[in-house]
Amino acid sequence: MLYRRFGRTGLAMPVFSCGGMRYQHKWQDTPLDQIPSDNQENLEATIRRSLEVGINHIETARGYGSSELQLGQILPKLPRDQIIVQTKVSPTADPRDFEQKLEQSLAYLNLDYIDLLGLHGINTPELLGYSLRSGGCLDVARRFQAWGRVRFVGFSTHGPTEVIVRAIASDQFDYVNLHWYYINQVNWPAIEAAHRHDMGVFIISPSDKGGMLYSPPPRLVELCxxxxPMVFNNLFCLSHPQVHTLSIGAARPSDFDEHLKTLELLDRADEVLPPILHQLEQGAIAALGEDWYKTWDVGLPNHQDVPNQVNIRSILWLRNLAIAFGLTEFAKTRYNMLGGASHWFPGNKADEVQSLDLRDCLRHSPHADQIPRLLAETHELLGGAAVKRLSQS
Known part of the structure; x- marks a missing residue:
């Protein structure tokens, strides 16, 4: 395993982390005696395999249902000074609620302290305000830090880049969990900001949100x-030294195997990546046209400034992925979350776009004339039954 300094925390962070959102029994709190023994055995085997290959960072969240409780049955059996444990708790308007949930997390994990606490899902200015205001959730976290129950405090986010950069600029956090991978590089300015503030950088779900790469389409396999595709995406992310660790949402011990193939390539990333990046770019240009490929997102409005809050940018992005790389199933899954995922994936689908006047909100786009048609076509291509986030299931 390779390790990188996790920003100002000084922790030696493995370049892969063991994320705890896929091996748990349920997405709801569940009494321990109702958790099937085979599920708990699989979780413990997954954790032990993670440590065996040098992945000693174990990450979970209060919002991951039974994950914390189940981890609390195995973590106390492990050498405490050899593991890095992280959980996340969502900020709330009432800091007493946040404190209660944090106490519950620590009780479930069954440890004297955790290494990393993340304020989970700082996706909006409002949630950032709940965190940073005097007497708010960050002050609660600082009390736990002073008591020795939390070592370092960071935040996780699915929010827009400008909110992430604002949170980083506060200089109140030691690390950030955020989305960034080959098919979605918009958060690079946030990673650069985190680097300037010497924060740890953890990439969320690069194989799942990065295109469901555990089941890649033939077109993407060919282009990579x-x-x-999984190893390519890992190598792409880790070739940037500002990135410290990638989450592996392992569901079973064997889920680490493909990722580990990345390690032997890291020293040759400058040689291995350019031909694949060229293949991907040329494939996208051939499918989408060069002008669209290079300028499709110029001047697009925020979904809040669009009639019916249609998330134009995300919809066109998903269209591009489906057409250029064959990521149709991924695009369908994401598209059908629109309208039901609140601030985790905001805005609405394009099902009513033909009745909307988009001329004003698209006035800065060089493709204003064709975007309404493309949105309608994308709805025909990707539309289907509503899809829930995993934590809603």
Whole structure:
């Protein structure tokens, strides 16, 4: 395993982390005696395999249902000074609620302290305000830090780049969990900001949110050759030294195997990546047209400034992925979350776009004339039954 300094925390962070949102029994709190023994055995085997290959960072959240409780049955059995444990708790308007949930997390994990606490889902200015205001959730976290129950405090986010940069600029956090990978690089300015503030940078779900790469379409497999799409995406992310660790949402011990193939390539990333990046770019240009490929997102409005809050940018992005790389199933899953995922994936679908006047909100786009048609076509291509986030299931 390779390790990188996790920003100002000084922790030696493995370049892969063991994320705890896929091996748990349920997305709801569940009494321990109702958790099937085979599920708990699989979780413990997954954690032990993680440590065996050098992945000693174990990450979970209060919002991951039974994950914390189940981890609390195995973590106390492990050498405490050899593991890095992180959980996340969502900020709330009433800091007493946040404190209660944090106490519950620590009780479930069954440890004297955790290494990393993340304020979970700082996705909006309002949630950032709940965190930073005097007497708010960050002050609660600082009390736990003073008591020795939390070592370092960071935040996780699915929010827009400008909110992430504002949170980083506060200089109140030691690290950030955020989304950034080949198919979605918009948060690079946030990573640069985190680097300037010497914060740890943890990439959320690069194989799942990065295109459901555990089940890649043939078109993407072809364009990523000779690497698998998963290994390519890992290498792309880790070739940037500002990135410290990638989450592996392992559901079973064998889920680490493909990721580990990345390690032997890191020293040769400058040689291995350019031909694949060229293949991907040329494939996208051939499918989408060069002008669209290079300028599709110029001048697009925030969903809040669009009639019916249609998330134009996300919809066109998903269209591009489906057409250029064959990521249709991924695009369908994400598209059908629109309208039901609140601030985790905001805005609405394009099902009513033909009745909307988008001329004003698209006035800065060079493709204003064709975007309404493309939105309608994308709804035909991707529309279907509403999809819930995993934590809503």
């Amino acid at each position: 050759h000779p690497l698998s």
